[in-house]
Amino acid sequence: MNELILARIQFASTTIFHFIFVPLSIGLAFLIAIMQTMYVVKKKEIYKDMTKFWGKFFLINFAVGVVTGIIQEFQFGMNWSDYSRFVGDVFGAPLAIEALLAFFIESTFIGLWIFGWDKLPKKLHLACIWLVSLGTAISALWILAANSFMQNPVGYAIHNGRAEMNDFLAVITNQKLLVAFPHTIFASLATASFLILGISAWNLLKKRNVELFKLSMTVPLIVGLISTLGIAFTGHSQATYLIKAQPMKMAAAEGLWNDTGDPAPWTVVAKINTDEKKTTSRIEIPGLLSYLSYGKFSGAVQGMNTLQDQYVKDYGKGDYIPPVKTTFWSFRIMVVAGGLMILLTLIGLIMKWRGKIEVHSAYLKWMIAAIFFPYIANTFGWIMSEFGRQPWVVYGLMTTKDGISPNVSSGSVLFSLIAFSLIYTLLAIAMVYLFIRVIKHGPYEKTNDEITTSDPFHVGGIKDAIK
Structure with missing residues (x-):
């Protein structure tokens, strides 16, 4: 394979892997903020236990997601230098704002939230997780602003063979961004909802901490139904946009x-x-x-x-x-996965309303499998969007083959592809291991060598979880 094919495979694989973590972080931060709000309002310890338990998944996912994002950015300089040179003045601004503003908000208030339990006033501590949630959404906004320029270039002028920004407002009000951002947020909420529902379903099948996991299913069932319906409606908005723009x-x-x-x-x-x-x-x-x-x-x-x-x-x-077949079938896989998510959340809410959702073992087994449905929909939605834009890397301005680095050999791209794939495999193994460890320990169970504090976010507790 030549360097263009290898570079495209590398970018696709790293982006797909990175996008496993991004929507889950956005969605989990929001759902955890709701749970902690319920704790502050209702003053029941079970809501605090829920918040801390699901917070562990958020912290693990966030940490791994940061690493995958850093690796992804290296590719622009390594494999796509002509693209970076052409569009850097426009593409770089949203990415810089995302790093300086959104990620700063996330990282700062995550630290305060982790170590602020029983130290900060409850309402101030609650504000920390809401600010984390806001930061993840702002981060998505700026990343999508950059991607939307690739799909629908606006607010620029060509000068000395390069695209230079001349209208920042046009970039952040790009019609593509306005339809893509709510679609991504709804997809993120669905991703987190189905993770919580699936893990809760597994615990209910095992009859472990039934009260907590029954309660844990309430918020994600409601948010899951709203978000999956939101995905459908915002997806329709994207279709009406595509017929005119692409x-x-x-x-x-x-x-x-x-x-x-x-x-x-x-x-x-x-x-x-x-x-x-x-x-x-x-x-x-x-x-x-x-x-x-x-x-x-x-x-x-x-x-x-x-x-x-x-x-x-x-x-x-x-x-x-x-690529017609890839675009055609990716769209249909996404639609089927989305339809199943709507159906499952609707059935779950009916069962929850009637009570005794824990006795419906067939449904609970479906919900365990359904953890993967949002990831399937997210991945094939991205594939449909990016493959369907080909042969353009910047629609109407630069083709993908013209964006490749001129001095990068196929051998060097293949080496970095193998290296990145190995790193991502190790990260995936570590994340799955930590997720399974948290699930098995549950919200109350302790390891033999755990320190006496009951706070799972204590420094020693985090070290114990990583051992």
Whole structure:
């Protein structure tokens, strides 16, 4: 494989791995803040126990996520120097603000929250975790602002062959950012909700700390249903945006080679032949694609052949059709995972309302497996978004092949790919080990050599957990 393919594989693998941790940190911080608020308001120790127990997962996830993020940033200089040189004046500003503002808020108030139990006033201590939650959301905002420029470049001027920012307000009010940010926040809340639900379900099946884990399921079931419905609605907003801003991505996601009729049907499944540029054996829902695209059950959608001819006129000779099969099936995997999450949270709330959710073992087993559903949806949603943009690294301005570092050999990229993959594998093993250790110990159980304090956030408790 050449250096371009290897660099793309490396960036995809590191980004996917990093994005395992980002939404979980955002979502867990918010849910933990709700739990601690309930403790402060209701003054019941069980809410404090819940907050501390789920806080352990947040701290482990946050620590590993920081490491994966640092490794990811190295790639811009190593493998994508031409891209960095071209877009650095625009791309660098949101990343710098994210590091200086958002990460500063997160790291500062995480420390106060960890060591402030029974030392800070309750309301002040509660404010710390809410500020952590705010910091994670702000962090996502600035990262998405940078990514949105790649999807929809605005607020810039080309000077000496480089994109230079000339309108900061346009960058942070990018239409792509406005539809992507709420979608990401809802996805993060769903990710954390299903982790808590799955771990709680496992404990209920084992009949361990039943009262605490029954109570732990209440907030994530409510937040999970709201967030999964939010994902669906904000996903619709992204579709109506794509049909105007990136119609080729929309056409690829539907396997449309030729223009549709009016109204346009949505394809559930199909057989795609990229060599002959045909899509056959379609199972369709009449009019649904028109609704997804325009918010009404009327309107035709352009196909890839028409758009290819248009792009050649606009950008010059080249193949502007993205990987169709990958884009098409990634979108459907994401939709199926999202639909299952809506269904499971709705069923869970009905069971919770009727009481005795702990006796429904089949549902609890489903919820354990459903821990992975948000990760599946997040990953394939990202794949659909990034693959569907190809061949562009900055839409309409720079192709991916033009962004690669000119002096990096395939051997050096392969070496760093193997090295990063090894590091990520070790990090994944460590994280899973620590998660399992916390789950087995539970909110109350202690190891034999644990110090006498009952505070799981005590320095000695953290050291014990890492041993």
